[in-house]
């Protein structure tokens with residue numbers, strides 16, 4: 001009655017022989033994506049919409065008007081103040097990451113225009129030591145906010161961070177107060193500040209400038225929070241609710257204002273800038 005079926009062997013467990021760098025596997029939907037296609041799609045999975053991490057340079061070219069970005073403090077580099085030799089010498093780590101990422105530290109800052117609106121832009125890069133905030137990250141973020149205050153223009157920061165940079169001890173924690181104080185001076189002039197939270201934005205960065213935006217945007221399904229879910233679970237011994245510390249959870253609980261798909265981010269930012277520009281470029285007194 002039935003034809004004898006040939007025995008099937010599963011190919012699922014078989015490792016596919018893929019030349020590295022050409023194809024990327026999406027961890028969410030298992031789709032194999034041609035790397036060039038992923039880059040052309042702003043690093044968003046064409047099948048399931050997963051937002052892959054972007055480098056700071058990719059992010060800047062996706063947001064800034066072409067040819068307008070002028071980098072500031074490009075040559076600022078960290079020094080090993082504590083002579084940190086714990087797990088690996090800090091200076092060695094810095095050198096390795098500088099070579100691998102072609103960055104001097106975990107943030108790129110500068111001036112640019114977004115759809116014709118002049119702004120300052122700071123973009124963190126998770127590929128450099130987990131975008132941890134040390135003195136250089138804190139100083140560059142502070143300087144770029146101060147530059148926005150001097151020029152009376154809005155400031156935008158695209159955040160991503162694993163937290164404070166332990167290699168710099170207390171110096172890295174001081175950056176939380178320093179960046180927040182720069183934003184307070186910017187806010188005193190009623191100048192707008194937009195924070196864009198990307199996967200993952202946590203710890204010292206989340207507890208300072210990332211959560212201080214007049215408008216806080218987040219990419220879908222980004223991990224956002226102070227301590228990570230595993231730490232909270234182990235400390236409290238409590239089961240955490242579904243989707244805990246995702247953008248969607250944070251929106252529901254009022255910590256962020258809007259979730260924006262990466263393809264719509266430039267539009268959302270420029271519309272927000274347009275809104276403030278129509279108001280004389282300043283926040284209303286009541287805000």
Ligand SMILES: [Zn+2]
Nearest residue numbers: 026029045048
């Ligand atoms: Zn996918």
